[in-house]
Amino acid sequence: MSLSLIARSISESPTLKLNETADKLRQKGEPVIHLGGGEPKSKAPIDALVASAGLLNSGEVRYTPADGIGPLKKAVVRYTEEFYGKLISPDNVMCSSGAKQAIMVAMQAVLNPQDEVIYPAPYWVSYPEMAKLCGAVGVAVKADNGGFQPTLADIEEKVGAYTKMVILNSPNNPSGYAYSREFIADVVQFCEKRSLYLIMDDIYHRLLFGNNKPISAYEFAKDHSENSKLIIVNGVSKMYAMTGFRIGWAVANKKLIEAMTNIQGHQTSGPSALLQYAAAAALNGVQSGVESLRLTLENNRNVLIERLKSFDGVKLIPPQGTFYSFPDFSAYEKDSTKLANFLLDKVRVAVVPGKDFGMEGHIRVSYCGTIKDITEGLERIRWALDPNAPNELYIGQRKLVRDWL
Numbered sequence: 530m531s532l533s534l535i536a537r538s539i540s541e542s543p544t545l546k547l548n549e550t551a552d553k554l555r556q557k558g559e560p561v562i563h564l565g566g567g568e569p570k571s572k573a574p575i576d577a578l579v580a581s582a583g584l585l586n587s588g589e590v591r592y593t594p595a596d597g598i599g600p601l602k603k604a605v606v607r608y609t610e611e612f613y614g615k616l617i618s619p620d621n622v623m624c625s626s627g628a629k630q631a632i633m634v635a636m637q638a639v640l641n642p643q644d645e646v647i648y649p650a651p652y653w654v655s656y657p658e659m660a661k662l663c664g665a666v667g668v669a670v671k672a673d674n675g676g677f678q679p680t681l682a683d684i685e686e687k688v689g690a691y692t693k694m695v696i697l698n699s700p701n702n703p704s705g706y707a708y709s710r711e712f713i714a715d716v717v718q719f720c721e722k723r724s725l726y727l728i729m730d731d732i733y734h735r736l737l738f739g740n741n742k743p744i745s746a747y748e749f750a751k752d753h754s755e756n757s758k759l760i761i762v763n764g765v766s767k768m769y770a771m772t773g774f775r776i777g778w779a780v781a782n783k784k785l786i787e788a789m790t791n792i793q794g795h796q797t798s799g800p801s802a803l804l805q806y807a808a809a810a811a812l813n814g815v816q817s818g819v820e821s822l823r824l825t826l827e828n829n830r831n832v833l834i835e836r837l838k839s840f841d842g843v844k845l846i847p848p849q850g851t852f853y854s855f856p857d858f859s860a861y862e863k864d865s866t867k868l869a870n871f872l873l874d875k876v877r878v879a880v881v882p883g884k885d886f887g888m889e890g891h892i893r894v895s896y897c898g899t900i901k902d903i904t905e906g907l908e909r910i911r912w913a914l915d916p917n918a919p920n921e922l923y924i925g926q927r928k929l930v931r932d933w934l
């Protein structure tokens with residue numbers, strides 16, 4: 530079969546593949562604990578369900594404008610004012626089928642083949658592949674100290690003639706790390722100075738713990754004109770537990786939104802009307818679900834941190850938001866893919882290898898599930914790796930006997 534150069538360069542999403550493998554094992558009756566997940570377990574807001582059910586019952590579910598329905602764009606305008614302190618117009622907004630599509634279309638609107646897109650490591654698995662889909666090149670920037678936040682100088686070092694765009698995702702998937710205000714301010718101002726596009730991937734924006742508060746990149750921008758190259762991406766997937774609704778958006782200058790809308794118009798047209806009305810209702814409706822999700826996740830995170838302390842040699846930079854942690858397990862196994870396969874194989878615990886996020890030696894352990902999943906999952910991992918653990922472990926009625934340490 531002859532496939533295009535682009536098709537041959539794109540790899541399967543490791544996180545989607547992991548979900549599939551875990552599902553298949555579960556269907557076979559295997560007692561899998563999924564600590565690799567990327568979605569909250571709470572229910573979608575009732576306002577969202579009522580709004581989409583109302584339209585569904587009418588039987589009149591039609592095409593929508595390529596940039597999204599008016600009520601959702603208005604809801605995004607209001608949301609941007611409330612949570613970013615920025616007044617925008619509906620012409621600055623394009624709604625998409627998930628934040629993923631908003632990022633992809635923004636890249637397609639500005640990148641030429643060979644252009645470079647810079648992002649800190651660890652990074653979301655899709656950034657390098659999305660760059661490739663545009664014929665462009667993803668460039669990861671690692672912090673010198675092995676941490677999760679590079680310096681502006683580290684970023685500057687990677688900027689060259691082909692650099693067109695920078696992406697920041699904070700709080701971050703996979704580390705849960707929230708970049709400091711100073712770092713975000715530095716990057717916003719640097720991108721303005723060097724005339725680079727900056728995508729702020731804010732999909733976990735309000736899922737922050739303790740004293741960490743959502744940061745608005747607009748606060749640091751000097752250029753508030755329609756020439757601004759700042760692109761804010763957000764959506765309802767994570768904060769409103771609406772991953773399957775597939776609604777996200779981009780906020781940017783009007784010309785760029787127009788170009789993005791033209792692209793999206795030919796790709797998929799506007800997102801489903803049912804789901805856009807649901808998203809608008811979630812944004813305009815009762816917000817207590819976001820806060821209760823945030824508190825649940827913070828509690829889960831605290832339990833995970835406590836449990837991880839019992840692992841000798843595992844290093845963890847405590848997550849400040851999201852529902853991911855990114856511990857360094859290299860004291861047990863340096864090859865994270867080998868480690869993840871081993872854990873799924875031996876103790877049926879699914880985690881994602883750090884290598885896929887650009888940081889070998891780490892694994893992504895999610896805490897979006899139940900406390901029981903977190904504690905039992907980590908207990909199984911400890912049993913599999915700790916030479917001093919007893920030789921046998923019971924998973925329900927099943928007795929596991931260790932024959933590998």
Ligand SMILES: Cc1ncc(COP(=O)(O)O)c(C=O)c1O
Nearest residue numbers: 627628629653702732764766777
């Ligand atoms: C960092 C990051 N950006 C964007 C997305 C995509 O979000 P959506 O489900 O709205 O497409 C995800 C989803 O996992 C993510 O982790």
